[in-house]
Amino acid sequence: MIPHIRKQPLPTGITFIVVLVATLHHSMTQEVAATTAVPQTSAAPATPASPGNPERGHYNVTNGNGTVCLMARMGLQLNVTFINTENKTVQELVNLHPNQTKPTGSCDKDTAILTLTEDKTNLIFSFSLNVTSKKYHLSSLALSAAWPDMAAPLNASGSGLDYLRGTLGRSYMCREEQNLMVDANFSLNTYQLQVQPFGLNSDQFGEAEECELDEDDMLIPIIVGAALSGLVLIVLMAYLIGRKRSHAGYQTI
Structure with missing residues (x-):
């Protein structure tokens, strides 16, 4: 069976x-x-209202013969703390507007400077190149602003920085939001950033080196x-x- x-x-x-x-x-x-999700860095007394992500701007610097020597594509947001006209400490997030921002600067063998000016705001990037290792980085960042609600103009800067590290002839890229701390009163948020301050052969970026966040x-x-x-x-x-x-x-x- x-x-x-x-x-x-x-x-x-x-x-x-x-x-x-x-x-x-x-x-x-x-x-x-x-x-x-990228955490918001905040060291101010009050949490500021977010203006949303900034528009991505295209900024170039040319040397004496008209050749592009620095290229940057990025959205920028200022995170600042200051005393307002009511004598209160406030924190604000302010976006730079590319259509209202004028780029200027200069390029040297081992130094490149990008200055962005919008109305009463000036933002200065200084890049340094180690000619031996052929590596570059953002070595200093400075902000000067005189907004109507400020009791006095704000001047903030940081030197000896080590941000946006790249290799000569290549661009540095970071699609994710980055927070670049400068001092107690100023930090810079970057979005969809790509920059190359040295070794440009034309008006095109070199091969991209992506950031750790990406x-x-x-x-x-x-x-x-x-x-x-x-x-x-x-x-x-x-x-x-x-x-x-x-x-x-x-x-x-």
Whole structure:
């Protein structure tokens, strides 16, 4: 007599793993969203109202013969703290408007300067090049502003900085928002930034070197995908092993 073989339900352990995969997928999705969100840096007495992301501007500096020697594409947001006309300490986020901003500057063998002027605001970037290592960086940043609500003009600057590091002949790129701290009263938020202060061969950027924020943003989906693939593989292997053992338990009479 041939015994009646019943279909075996999924083992309890397999069911648990399936539920675990779904749970991990949900939690990892939330974690990715939380990780990619860029925290706002604030050291002021009150949280300022956000004006939204700034428009991306195109800024060039030319040397004496009219050749472009510095190129920058970026959205800029000033984060400043000052005393207003009511004698109160306030913090403001102010976007630069590319259509109202005039770029000027100069280029030398190992120094490049970009000055952006909008109404009563001046922002000065100074880049330095190490001719031995062929590496450049943003070494100083200065802001001067005389806005109507200020009790006195604001002058803030920082030297000895080490931001926007790149290689001679290549551009530095960072799509994510960056916060460049300058001093207690001023920091600069950059968006969709690409800059090359040295080694331009034409009016085109050299090969881009991406910032760590961009690399981390690309790495997270890869890690999550690999983890989910591993869990799916474990589920399939456990299910196949369980089925093999179930069939081995029956013998022909």
